[in-house]
Amino acid sequence: MSRAVIYEAFGGPEVLELREVPEPHAGPGEVRVRVTAAGLNPMDWILASMPEAAEQFGVTLPSGFGHDFAGVVDEVGAGAQGFTVGDRVLGGALGRAAADFLVAEVPTQAPDLLAHTPDGISDEVASTLPVAGMTAAAALAAIGLRSGDTVLIGGAAGGVGVFAVQLAKLAGARVIGTASERTFDFLRELGAEPVAYGPGLAGRVKALVPEGVTAATDLFGTETAETALTLGVPPERISTIAAGPNPPGGVRATGGSEAEPDALRRITDAILAGTLTVPVAATFPVEQTRDAVALQAGRHVHGKVVITF
Incomplete structure (x- = not known):
């Protein structure tokens, strides 16, 4: 038995x-x-x-x-x-x-x-790694994240968020991460600039990044996706993983099964290299x-x- x-x-x-x-x-x-x-x-x-x-x-x-x-x-x-x-x-x-x-x-x-x-x-x-790592990779791939982007990541301190923040940094992006204030120090250690979620998020993001964000991924509900739309981010540069098959404003729904074929290898290589914890x-x-x-x-x-x- x-x-x-x-x-x-x-x-x-x-x-x-x-x-x-x-x-x-x-x-x-x-x-x-x-x-x-x-x-x-x-x-x-x-x-x-x-x-x-x-x-x-x-x-x-x-x-x-x-x-x-x-x-x-x-x-x-x-x-x-x-x-x-x-x-x-x-x-x-x-x-x-x-x-x-x-x-x-x-x-x-x-x-x-x-x-x-x-x-x-x-x-x-x-x-x-299988769900969190692959989902984070898929969420960033869906928005075509690239070097020079400023990306807003909703739920940045969660299980998927810790991967998304670090993968985005490795891609050369500036990362703004939504979280509760008690996780701010944790997010800073990962390389993100934290911002409190909740009512008024758009205003806080504007204050932190006056020049605006260029991409976003929402790893918890729809608040970050809706905020990114409000801030003028094109829907094709916003992804969600937990908003169901029909997310707001035509943004892109995705999940770990849509990760690129080499996503797991890239993640494990980064862990071995010490660039992702x-x-x-x-x-x-x-x-x-x-x-x-x-x-x-x-x-x-x-x-x-x-x-x-």
Whole structure:
């Protein structure tokens, strides 16, 4: 037997249970991964708490939990190419990441993902990359971010935001990041110029950047996108990841599945080069998954929350 985090009803962290489940095994074209870390994302608790969101993603009850994982291949099925027993891997498996073992198809397509973890990157850090890193890359690619841009990033201190800020800086952009005031020092360390979100955002951005912003990405709702439109940013230079398929004003909706093919490699190269850091705010053993989810869902954590096995 092995363990997996399961929920049989929609709700808050209290519905998540660590249970014994039958041990899965790799079939043809598949590998089995012994999971060592699972990085949490807002999507995880949204799917577990909101039936309408779960339906959109094809999640039915009972369900496993989590998407992002890192670990080690310990079984290789017949015909599975590119992976061998002992390979360190990272990836995404919707509703299956928070478990001792998971089986992944090779090759897999988004929203699932399986890739080798480069030497020099820990499993905890690797487990934060599939959703947050790829989504940040997609959000910036959608607006054609380039050197010399001044980009307004909404939700800059969140799990996706920490990647977006640093990727934008690496691209040569000036970064203005919306956040609560208690995260301002954190954002400055990442290279962003912070501005408080909430009513009056446009005026505060104007005061900080009289010459105006040239691009924007909204990683939390629509406030930043609407502000950018007000400030005269063309809709094709504004992206959103959490505003649904029809964001305001014709701005571009995107997500991690639309990241460029080399996005993950560029991110891991930057981590290895020391030009991109991944702030892991907290780690919890899988037995404390409820506590980990409560912290992550509170939206006040600076960086990523990781479950370990």
